[in-house]
Amino acid sequence: MAVAEFATPSRYNYSSLVNYSSKRSYVSTSLYKKRLIACTPLPSTQHARICCSATREVQAPVAVDTAELxxxxxxxxxxxxxxxxxxxxxxxxxxxxxxxxxxxxxxxxxxxxxxxxxxxxxxxxxxxxxxxxxxxxxxxxxxxxxxxxxxxxxxxxxxxxxxxxxxxxxxxxxxxxxxxxxxxxxxxxxxxxxxxxxxxxxxxxxxxxxxxxxxxxxxxxxxxxxxxxxxxxxxxxxxxxxxxxxALTRLDENRAKCQLALKAGVFYDKVSNVTIWGNHSTTQVPDFLNSKINGFPVTEIIKDRKWLEEEFTEKVQKRGGVLIQKWGRSSAASTSVSIVDAIRSLIIPTPKGDWFSSGVYTTGNPYGIAEDIVFSMPCRSKGDGDYELVKDVMIDDFLWNRIKKSEAELLAEKRCVAHLTGEGIAVCDLPGDTMLPGEM
Amino acid sequence: MAVAEFATPSRYNYSSLVNYSSKRSYVSTSLYKKRLIACTPLPSTQHARICCSATREVQAPVAVDTAELxxxxxxxxxxxxxxxxxxxxxxxxxxxxxxxxxxxxxxxxxxxxxxxxxxxxxxxxxxxxxxxxxxxxxxxxxxxxxxxxxxxxxxxxxxxxxxxxxxxxxxxxxxxxxxxxxxxxxxxxxxxxxxxxxxxxxxxxxxxxxxxxxxxxxxxxxxxxxxxxxxxxxxxxxxxxxxxxxALTRLDENRAKCQLALKAGVFYDKVSNVTIWGNHSTTQVPDFLNSKINGFPVTEIIKDRKWLEEEFTEKVQKRGGVLIQKWGRSSAASTSVSIVDAIRSLIIPTPKGDWFSSGVYTTGNPYGIAEDIVFSMPCRSKGDGDYELVKDVMIDDFLWNRIKKSEAELLAEKRCVAHLTGEGIAVCDLPGDTMLPGEM
Missing domain, CATH: 3.40.50.720 (NAD(P)-binding Rossmann-like Domain)
Structure with a gap:
């Protein structure tokens, strides 16, 4: 056996890339550097709205041919x-x-x-x-x-x-x-x-x-x-x-399950069918209406409706902020666990009767949510990497009103990035701040 | 099902601790606060020796009975x-x-x-x-x-x-x-x-x-x-x-395996029988003499003796320091992987013919290493949590001389902590600094 030299990172024998220079390839960054946004923020109160519009339309998707990478x-x-x-x-x-x-x-x-x-x-x-x-x-x-x-x-x-x-x-x-x-x-x-x-x-x-x-x-x-x-x-x-x-909303789902378990005094493995609806922001809707504990509706187990309607959502949303206060850092470990959960939910068949949340494309959704946005909804998978939306969920007025708020936010975000989706001129008309506490 | 209150961390129903106050218990911290060490460091050159002696002998092990925790x-x-x-x-x-x-x-x-x-x-x-x-x-x-x-x-x-x-x-x-x-x-x-x-x-x-x-x-x-x-x-x-x-020397072993693999141009799963001898410090001895690649002695695969005798050890030891330079933090992720490896080596039978390194008690060791210290040596386990030292290893003069240096260091460390092991008055006579780079 030959004695090899100490291998350095510059060695390059990744076979599928060997013929690289002969391939067509695409770069896009330069286009965006030219874009200017005229932005006149209003006074920054919590509900202030900011209005921005891109002065130049940039088409996307767009592909630029380059000879060399x-x-x-x-x-x-x-x-x-x-x-x-x-x-x-x-x-x-x-x-x-x-x-x-x-x-x-x-x-x-x-x-x-x-x-x-x-x-x-x-x-x-x-x-x-x-x-x-x-x-x-x-x-x-x-x-x-x-x-x-x-x-x-x-x-x-x-x-x-x-x-x-x-x-x-x-x-x-x-x-x-x-x-x-x-x-x-x-x-x-x-x-x-x-x-x-x-x-x-x-x-x-x-x-x-x-x-x-x-x-x-x-x-x-x-x-x-x-x-x-x-x-x-x-x-x-x-x-x-x-x-x-x-779009990852699995950490929100996991946190919601834990909070329901704590409130009900059961271990978290007893909580199922928890959906996070909407945007990964403070408009997100942790759904207690369809959630189950030991197979029973959560609303039959936790009778404190006020807690479910108000504190529950708040606890899920503020979790990241509390964690930063305690631990001094944002929640890297549990976020990575939830990414693993999200992947495994797509490659392992979903347990019978259960589902998981993921921010997915709304076009064709059975709930009446606006099409052409990415919205967290209940999904099931056969374990083949694909998923289908769960049809048999209840949506009452309380839930629907909250879903609509998150939908409105995502539609506003979409208008604000129109220059990046190939849909024309961006118009930003966003609520002041709906970032989740503890996230940057 | 009853609706429980939101559980707070102060709830306390850990059953095995319920009868706690009735148990005898021991605290020891206060004793040590009184100890003084008179320490006169010599000028701090690399090989300067510092001599310290404890002015008061503190017996250990010592148990203090307290009524309450x-x-x-x-x-x-x-x-x-x-x-x-x-x-x-x-x-x-x-x-x-x-x-x-x-x-x-x-x-x-x-x-x-x-x-x-x-x-x-x-x-x-x-x-x-x-x-x-x-x-x-x-x-x-x-x-x-x-x-x-x-x-x-x-x-x-x-x-x-x-x-x-x-x-x-x-x-x-x-x-x-x-x-x-x-x-x-x-x-x-x-x-x-x-x-x-x-x-x-x-x-x-x-x-x-x-x-x-x-x-x-x-x-x-x-x-x-x-x-x-x-x-x-x-x-x-x-x-x-x-x-x-x-004492954990498994990260050193893992690093040594990786360096041998890199030098030989083989994947790391081909490297076995790597011992780290001695102290987890710069006197540690990564053993190439008994190591194998694809079942053959490393010395038959890597003919560059100078590399084995000098650079190999240096590469293993300096790895942590290089990592800090690159990554800006010490190696938490790979350290935790090596802790998992160390645990699993004790609960899973060691593959036939192979072994793993661990810093263990020397009393009764078959190599002639001084008794009554903790020294990294080659171990095998039946997977029952216990281990036995591997007997059939070669030790030549080169290896032995280096083992003796690490042994001398550990004996000096032992004398320096005599007040903590119940063996009398501490006398410190240590080489200037043998901490591994990248460790604190």
Whole structure:
């Protein structure tokens, strides 16, 4: 056996990318730099409305042909090695390698999530994984640090780690894209500004997915404002089924289950059928009407209607803020657990009679919610990566009125990012602040 | 079904602690506050030696009888509920609840580890777990935050979470104690000071384990200097078998395997039989002589002897420092993976012909290493929580000389903490600094 030199991260033998320079490829960032938004915020009271309009319409989806890519995604260290999984007894029965992209890969949520993906906890003990870490120029060193820790963890199933800053490189052939990275809200930044800044990131990532990802890639958007980011991403990826895009509301669902359990004095495994409706914001609607405890309607178990109508929602929404107060950091660990839950809900059949929440595309929904937005609704899956909306849910006036408020917010967000979805000129008319406490 | 009030953390129905006030209990902290160390450091060159001696001998192990405990460990939120696992179909076949204590529970390593323990990844899918989180007064709020995130994660196997700051409470009946918490080294602090400060923590925790833990508790010490902390802990727990104490060198082993794989150009799953000998410090000895790649001696695969003798060890030891440079934080994620590896090595039979490294008690060792210290050596386990030392290893002069250096260091550390192990007056005569880069 030959003695190899110490492998460095610059070694590059990721087979599917070898012929890269001969491929057509797409970049989009430059277009957005020219866009100007004339924005005249009104005095900043809680219910002040800000009105912005883009002075220049930017079409999207739009694809720019470039001869060369700016920077190649790099395999890292020991993961640059090639081998044949089918050649060895231990790995012969394994499934085909699955490629998973994670953006914001140097952040704290990813720091939990990547190790779960690598350990086999998410996709199972016979599923080798390739992790493709997307970062920014600023975080590229940190990405290397993460890759080093993945090396040192010796996960047998982790067979490729690739780091990079260009989504057109990193998203190549991925079957899952977990989009966690987003710009945090800076001091004095209006929600419209945040929608615009992060929207541009997700527009670019949508284009990149459209250009290079697997044709059936599943996309889970975690970076906030996640519903509208997911919509932007989807609109910029017209060749990927809209059904494949999800905005994460699973942490809200998990928190809602825990609060119902606490109130009822039962363990959380007794709580089922909890829907989060709407936007991942303070307009979200944790649904107690259809929720069950030990198979009985929650409303039969918890008689305190005032608590259900008021405190319950508040407890779910304020959880992140309380956590930051206690722990000093935002909830990276439980967020990453909920991302795992969201993925596993799509690859494992949903237990009979139950469902899960996900922010998904509303077109064709059976509830009468406005079409063409991303709205959290109750879903079931056969475990094939796909889902269907649950039809047999009750919606009373109380629930419907709240759903409509969240819908109105998402329609307003959509108008505010029209320049990023290819639907014309952006008009922002948003409530002052509906970010969830504890989120940036 | 009755409607319970919203459960608060102060609810207290942890059944095994109900009769608490009637039990004898022990506290020890006050004794140590009176100890003074006269310490005259020599000029701080790299090989300067510092000499310290304790002016007052403090006997240990020592137990102080108290009528009342200062503060009760508290169950947290939803985990305060009682239920009967045997009464339900889903949980009837589960094993008996296992109680696991984690110190430094509000820190970053624990933030990864606790969620692994709770998910079933460590002890398996039919093993319900109780997590008992030990923190400090300063971190009690953060502990609540961690407990909240554990609640929100809805792990079915996680059946109890208890938080507290008194080891006599938190260690009650635990079968595993994962001792991660330790004071970091402050500016200008000598290694002798660190040994003393952390030694006091581990002396107290040893006494607490001795008083209240399961008689067969397995203790894994991660807080540095971990070998000597483990020795101190063990000496203060005379009723627990010395074999049950481990100092974590598994991250070093994992890193060594990865470096050998990188050098040989093979995937890390091909590397086996890697021992870390000695102290978890810069005197540690990653053993290439007995290591194998694809079943062949490493020395037959990697012919570059200079690399093996010099760079290999350096790469393993400097890994933590490089990681901090890249990532800006110390390696919490991979450390927690290595703790999981260490635990699973004791509860799963070691693959035939292979072994793992752990810092264990030397008395009775077959290698001729000085007795009565905690030294990392090659171990095998039948998967029953116990281990035996591997006999058939080669030790040549090169290896032996390096082992002796690490042994000398540990003997010096032992003399420096004699006041904490019940062996008389401490005399510190330590090399200037052998902390691993990237560790505090």
């Amino acid at each position: 700016k920077k190649q995604a790099e395999c890292y260290g020991v993961f640059c090695l090639t081998y044949d999984l089918k050649a060895e007894e231990d790995t012969r029965s394994w499934k085909k390698l699955i490629k998973i992209a994670v953006s914001g890969a140097a952040g704290m949520i990813s720091n939990h999530l990547l190790f779960k993906l690598a350990s086999g906890e998410v996709f199972g003990p016979d599923q080798p994984v390739s992790l493709k870490l997307l970062g920014s120029e600023r975080s590229i060193q940190a990405l290397e640090g993460v890759a080093m820790e993945l090396e040192d963890s010796l996960f047998p199933l982790l067979r490729e780690v690739i780091i990079g800053i260009d989504p057109y490189e990193v998203f190549q052939d991925v079957e899952w894209a977990l989009l966690i990275g987003a710009k945090p809200r800076g001091p004095g930044m209006e929600r419209a500004d945040l929608l615009d800044i992060n929207g541009q990131i997700f527009a670019e990532q949508g284009k990149a997915l459209n250009a290079v990802a697997s044709r059936n890639v599943k996309v889970v958007v975690v970076g906030n404002p996640c519903n509208t980011n997911a919509l932007i991403c989807m609109k910029n990826a017209p060749n990927i089924p809209p059904k494949n895009f999800h | 200062k503060k009760q460990a508290e169950c947290y939120g939803v985990f305060c509920l009682t239920y009967d696992l045997k009464a339900e179909e889903d949980t009837r076949s589960w094993k008996k609840l296992i109680k696991i204590a984690v110190s430094g529970a509000a820190g970053m390593i624990s933030n990864h580890l606790l969620f692994k323990l709770a998910s079933g990844e460590v002890f398996g899918p039919d093993q319900p777990v109780s997590l008992k989180l030990l923190g400090s007064e300063r971190s009690i709020q953060a502990l609540e935050g961690v407990a909240m995130e554990l609640e929100d994660s809805l792990f079915p196997l996680l059946r109890e979470v208890i938080i507290g700051i008194d080891p006599y409470e938190v260690f009650q009946d635990v079968e595993w104690a994962l001792l991660i918490g330790a004071k970091p080294r402050g500016p200008g602090m000598e290694r002798a000071d660190l040994l003393d400060i952390n030694g006091q923590i581990f002396a107290e925790q040893g006494k607490a384990l001795n008083a209240v833990a399961s008689r067969n508790v397995k203790v894994v010490v991660v807080g540095n200097p971990c070998n000597t902390n483990a020795l101190i802990c063990m000496k203060n727990a005379p009723n627990i078998p010395p074999k049950n104490f481990h």
